[in-house]
Amino acid sequence: MLDVSREAGVSSATVSRVLTGSAEVDPKTRMLVLAAVEKLGYRPNLVARGLRRQASQVIALIITDIENPFYTAVCRGVEDSARLAGYSVILCNADRDIEKEREYLRVVEDQNASGIIISPASAHRTDISNLVARGLPVIAVDMALAAATGSVLVDNKDAGALATNHLIGKGCTRIACITGPAENSTAADRVEGYRRAIAEAGIQEEPKLVIYANYLEDGGYKATRRLLGLKTRPDGLFVTNNRMAVGALRALQEMGVSIPDDINIIGFDELPWALELHPYLSLVRQPAYRIGQEAARLLIACIRKEEPVKHVILDAELVARDRRPLAKARKKPAKATIT
Incomplete structure (x- = not known):
């Protein structure tokens, strides 16, 4: 926010008022602030604005295809296991679209989720580096992801x-x-x-x-x-x-x-x-349901630092x-x- 205030030539308080809409701001000043925001690519951090607790009880689940019954069962397993542990789940559907997935990853980062479970759109192009750099645990399901903290997969x-x-x-x-x-x-x-x-x-x-x-x-x-x-x-x-x-x-x-x-x-x-x-x-x-359950259990264990990282391989059934x-x-x- 300080960079935005310098670029626009206004105070940080004015930038805050523009971004939150909490007070009247001169239209010309508002335009200056919004132009600075666009130029710098600034994204408000909801935690820094006090809209989220530092340690949230929320985990994010990003899947590739909500219409597929397999992922529906995974989602149910994640939610049931998370709720038992006192966590809520944010669900994002990426539609196997890398750009859509990237946008959701940015949203998750801004929302300060405690951890992420992801069914990657691509083993090579899905980028979780920002989350990893922040120390957020990431559990991959359905497809291996090299940078993930842990995984739950089928052989x-x-x-x-x-x-x-x-x-x-x-x-x-x-x-x-x-x-x-x-x-x-x-x-x-x-x-x-x-x-x-x-x-x-x-x-x-x-x-x-x-x-x-x-x-x-x-x-x-x-x-x-x-x-x-x-x-x-x-x-x-x-x-x-x-x-x-x-x-x-x-x-x-x-x-x-x-x-x-x-x-x-x-x-x-x-x-x-x-x-x-x-x-x-x-x-x-x-x-599928067990994959979701196990992924949520592993993620929450990582968040709480209760056990070392694990990669779980399950068998499919004929x-x-x-x-x-x-x-x-x-x-x-x-x-x-x-x-």
Whole structure:
């Protein structure tokens, strides 16, 4: 605020009155102050203005897609765990948009949250350096973030292999995979698991059977139409997130492809309504609610300095709903790995 007052040639008290609207200020003076604010890129610190306590009982949760049921369950887990510990939660939806995410990170910083749980829009472009520099704990979920204080993740490589092995067990020999953006580390890990499974089964990988899409319904729809347009169609399909699976199911229905008579399909995470229309849709399920609970517990422990930083790895679960029996079953017991 002192820099603004110097730039505008007015007192700090005048700057404060302009910014808070607490008293009448001459219009010309107001214009000078606002011009100085714009020039210097000044953002009022709500704590310094006394609108927040120095040690707030608020944590921020920034997620990438509020419409995805997986993140809805994560949010519920975070909120339930936080409330038990006496904390409130601010929810921000970044829509997988780096610029929107950056704006929310700035808002969180100004609001003086005690800590942040974030599902990063990007493992490489998400920037939490300002928060880390201030000593604020940051817990990453769904995707690893190098600068994060801690993380709660699923072993996506094993989960990808689990899904693919299920299709192999159903007798599929030409398995396609629709995954997320190429730069998304979670998508890359699930594809790596897929590739590992088909290699171990002695199946030759076909690059045209792996399609990178956008993690949304239209991406799954377009990718499935593309796969069904191949001269030799796949007999198995692994779709690496639930919203793309919605699009894939729509494409299969439009083209008259029956599940599981014409193709076996396995999704990733729950689709509550889809089971009504597709009772034979198998999936790999992440423990979304538990991820949220554990992330909140870790964050609050960091805030209170109760325990050292931890990185928790959880297993996904196979939910097999196919009406035809498996040729072989491969299901691992649930476990958590903490490092």
